[in-house]
Amino acid sequence: MIEDRGSVLRGVRMNEVRFPSSKVSLFDGELCVRVRCDSELEAKRGMLFLDGHAALLSTGDAIEPVQGRLPDLGEPKPLHDTAGGAYGRDYP
Numbered sequence: 001m002i003e004d005r006g007s008v009l010r011g012v013r014m015n016e017v018r019f020p021s022s023k024v025s026l027f028d029g030e031l032c033v034r035v036r037c038d039s040e041l042e043a044k045r046g047m048l049f050l051d052g053h054a055a056l057l058s059t060g061d062a063i064e065p066v067q068g069r070l071p072d073l074g075e076p077k078p079l080h081d082t083a084g085g086a087y088g089r090d091y092p
Contacts, residue, residue, distance in 0.1 A: 012085075012086040014050055016086070016087075017050050017086055017087065018087050018088075019088070019089045020049065020050035020051040021049055021050075021051040021053065022049070022089035022090060022091050022092070023049060023050045023086070023088075023089065023090055024047050024048070024049055024050075024079050024090045024091070025048050025049065025050050026047070026048040027045050027046065027047040027048070027059075027079060028045040028046045028047070029045075043058065043059075044056040044057060044058050045057065045058070045059065057091065059078040059079060060078075061091065062078035062079055062090050062091055063078075063082065063083065063088070063089055063090060063091065063092060064078075064083075065077055065078050065079075065080065065081035065082065065083075066081055066082070066083045067081070068081050078090075
């Protein structure tokens with residue numbers, strides 16, 4: 001993972017993440033490409049967490065994303081723009 005600490009981007013080690021059971025490391029971002037989804041936020045996706053467990057969850061249940069320091073990247077997205085970055089939680 002990469003963390004924005006001021007103006008410097010640096011790598012974050014897994015043991016530095018405060019909430020590994022609430023932090024998603026990988027998720028199925030192409031679910032609606034493979035199956036019909038009425039709403040992307042309603043579809044449950046496979047997710048892998050940093051503590052090693054996996055779950056089928058909806059991105060709509062993720063903690064509300066926040067606007068990052070680079071507003072030109074568009075609207076904040078769940079799992080991409082987590083408050084606290086690598087030190088925050090993706091799911092309650």
